Amino acid sequence: MDLDNYLRFAAALIFVLALIGLATWMARRFGFGSRAPQVRSGQRRLGIVAVATVDARHRAVLLRRDDREHLVLIGPSADLLIESGTVPPPGATSSGKRSE
Numbered sequence: 001m002d003l004d005n006y007l008r009f010a011a012a013l014i015f016v017l018a019l020i021g022l023a024t025w026m027a028r029r030f031g032f033g034s035r036a037p038q039v040r041s042g043q044r045r046l047g048i049v050a051v052a053t054v055d056a057r058h059r060a061v062l063l064r065r066d067d068r069e070h071l072v073l074i075g076p077s078a079d080l081l082i083e084s085g086t087v088p089p090p091g092a093t094s095s096g097k098r099s100e
Contacts, residue, residue, distance in 0.1 A: 049088075064088065 049062040049069060058075045060082070071083040 045066055047064050049064050051062075052060045054060055054073065058073060061072045061074055063070045063072060067087065068084075069086045069088050070081065071086075073080040073082055
């Protein structure tokens with residue numbers, strides 16, 4: 001192979017990588033790159049208050065929606081709602097921080 005073939009190969013590789021990068025950027029820009037749509041204005045209605053590992057395959061997640069909290073057990077085969085609609089204690093903030 002001569003130098004011309006190597007340059008052509010390198011240019012094609014750079015072009016393909018640039019196309020992949022452009023497609024990734026466009027997917028993230030228009031909301032296809034994340035699981036949940038981003039809230040841009042107003043206050044968030046849904047947040048994760050705390051996450052605790054139960055065992056190697058299960059996690060207990062405390063979710064806050066508006067002014068109610070829901071405790072969910074998440075596992076590999078099914079999710080289980082343990083407690084729903086509880087009012088958070090006074091002074092609790094919805095910062096969205098995760099703790100384990």
